[in-house]
């Protein structure tokens with residue numbers, strides 16, 4: 214599980230990290246998955262209170278030279294890392310839980 218971590222890394226490093234995860238976890242039918250808690254731009258609550266927090270996160274991303282991603286960008290990373298499917302659950306305010314399956 215990666216919580217607030219992958220947005221610290223560029224796409225190529227995310228692919229490397231997730232490839233290693235895929236090597237380490239069981240097959241999907243045996244319960245294997247990677248859980249990511251991060252922002253998915255365009256998903257999540259649009260309530261003003263969360264938009265304000267999102268702006269603070271944007272400042273944090275500038276500070277750490279990080280990146281928040283849209284679904285297409287996440288999908289591209291998961292596919293390059295060799296994963297077959299994913300599910301985005303936008304249930305944590307402006308954050309989402311993403312399950313990624315081998």
Ligand SMILES: C[S@@+](CC[C@H](N)C(=O)[O-])C[C@H]1O[C@@H](n2cnc3c(N)ncnc32)[C@H](O)[C@@H]1O
Pocket residue numbers: 215216217218221
């Ligand atoms: C915002 S913190 C999240 C920590 C924890 N997962 C949590 O939810 O409280 C981001 C974490 O990523 C780690 N991190 C960022 N860039 C890293 C790198 N290049 N190598 C290893 N760890 C890194 C930081 O040290 C930090 O612990």
